[in-house]
Amino acid sequence: MRREANTCAMVSRWLFEDIVKxxxxxxxxxxEVCDQRDCGRTSRLANLRAMKTPLTLAHxxxxxxxxxxxxxxxxxxAVSAASLVPSPAQAQQQLAREQAEAxxxxxxDRKQASGTWAEPTDGEGIAPPKRSRIAxxxxxxxxxxxDAVLQYRQLLQSAxxxxxxxxxxxxxxxxxxxxxxxxxxxTHRFSPRADDWRWEVNLIGSPTVNAFVMPGGKIVFYTxxxxxxxxxxxxxxxxxxxxxxxxxxxxxxxRAGQQKIAQGATIAASVFSQIMGYGDLGGMIAxxxxxxxxxxxxxxDESEADLVGMDLAARAGYDPRAGITLxxxxxxxxxxxxxxxxxxxPSHETRIENMRHSxxxxxxxxxxxxxxxxxxxxxxxxxxxxxxx
Numbered sequence: 001m002r003r004e005a006n007t008c009a010m011v012s013r014w015l016f017e018d019i020v021k022x023x024x025x026x027x028x029x030x031x032e033v034c035d036q037r038d039c040g041r042t043s044r045l046a047n048l049r050a051m052k053t054p055l056t057l058a059h060x061x062x063x064x065x066x067x068x069x070x071x072x073x074x075x076x077x078a079v080s081a082a083s084l085v086p087s088p089a090q091a092q093q094q095l096a097r098e099q100a101e102a103x104x105x106x107x108x109d110r111k112q113a114s115g116t117w118a119e120p121t122d123g124e125g126i127a128p129p130k131r132s133r134i135a136x137x138x139x140x141x142x143x144x145x146x147d148a149v150l151q152y153r154q155l156l157q158s159a160x161x162x163x164x165x166x167x168x169x170x171x172x173x174x175x176x177x178x179x180x181x182x183x184x185x186x187t188h189r190f191s192p193r194a195d196d197w198r199w200e201v202n203l204i205g206s207p208t209v210n211a212f213v214m215p216g217g218k219i220v221f222y223t224x225x226x227x228x229x230x231x232x233x234x235x236x237x238x239x240x241x242x243x244x245x246x247x248x249x250x251x252x253x254x255r256a257g258q259q260k261i262a263q264g265a266t267i268a269a270s271v272f273s274q275i276m277g278y279g280d281l282g283g284m285i286a287x288x289x290x291x292x293x294x295x296x297x298x299x300x301d302e303s304e305a306d307l308v309g310m311d312l313a314a315r316a317g318y319d320p321r322a323g324i325t326l327x328x329x330x331x332x333x334x335x336x337x338x339x340x341x342x343x344x345x346p347s348h349e350t351r352i353e354n355m356r357h358s359x360x361x362x363x364x365x366x367x368x369x370x371x372x373x374x375x376x377x378x379x380x381x382x383x384x385x386x387x388x389x
Contacts, residue, residue, distance in 0.1 A: 241309030
């Protein structure tokens with residue numbers, strides 16, 4: 001009982017002096033049985049750490065306190081404990097502030113670049129793709145982004161329920177956030193809409209080798225892709241840039257519009273075929289044709305995203321040659337993959353070839369972030385495999 005009383009007295013004095021008065025005061029401990037010998041300030045941090053939780057501390061105060069101060073202390077403790085853990089809204093606001101600061105720094109860097117090195121010349125970097133928006137006009141960007149937010153929240157809630165959602169201070173999640181903050185300032189080049197997106201980065205504990213960015217800037221990585229491929233920061237930046245590109249170029253919007261066109265073509269062909277007495281033969285042919293068309297668009301989207309992702313990563317100071325080592329790792333990890341003709345993605349060899357073909361456009365962007373020329377860059381060395389020049 002004497003120890004509990006001393007605990008109460010110590011906390012009473014500390015809270016009164018440090019929280020209420022804002023400094024060291026002359027308040028005395030409230031417990032009549034306290035001998036004041038353990039109320040010194042020198043060891044208060046160690047003593048507070050020894051008290052494992054605010055609930056345990058509150059329980060001790062209730063047991064030893066005999067006046068109204070106990071209630072005041074409990075409230076103060078609850079407020080203090082709550083202030084130590086940021087709410088989801090506070091964490092999101094902090095991320096938004098960091099993104100704004102990153103964009104401002106990137107803009108300042110571009111303005112100062114003329115005094116340090118030459119600005120990018122024509123032909124450098126990946127040009128924003130120009131494509132027909134007939135299909136995309138059948139789908140709304142705002143609706144897709146709103147739907148993405150809802151799906152994103154449901155995914156996070158499901159992961160949280162399974163205790164698979166990484167906390168904000170988890171090292172790998174912070175690593176992803178740092179990389180995202182460097183890439184985001186360069187997204188405007190490919191989509192001005194991205195300036196208004198509320199970017200979020202989350203990590204889910206799962207052996208799944210996957211990552212994606214939903215419309216509106218909602219980023220998800222699975223621990224499986226980081227751990228199984230032993231990704232370097234440059235390789236993570238390539239994956240993140242690739243997935244950002246899908247969102248920036250509104251590939252999901254294109255696909256949604258294409259599906260509506262394909263569905264319409266299948267229905268029309270089916271009706272016409274039945275009128276002509278051929279049963280549903282027309283619908284079957286149209287259906288197979290639409291699948292092949294969507295398959296082609298899928299591969300085109302992937303190839304586009306590879307190159308735009310290289311551009312984003314290079315401008316942010318990540319070596320674009322990491323894209324080659326990344327897909328070499330992917331190839332090694334996915335032995336027995338189906339041939340390219342049957343896949344919605346290009347083969348690993350095709351992707352590597354396309355990257356090498358466009359490397360001369362993005363490598364100067366990366367070299368400038370290192371204050372070097374392309375010829376001065378050393379070969380890129382990942383944690384496995386041969387160096388890439």
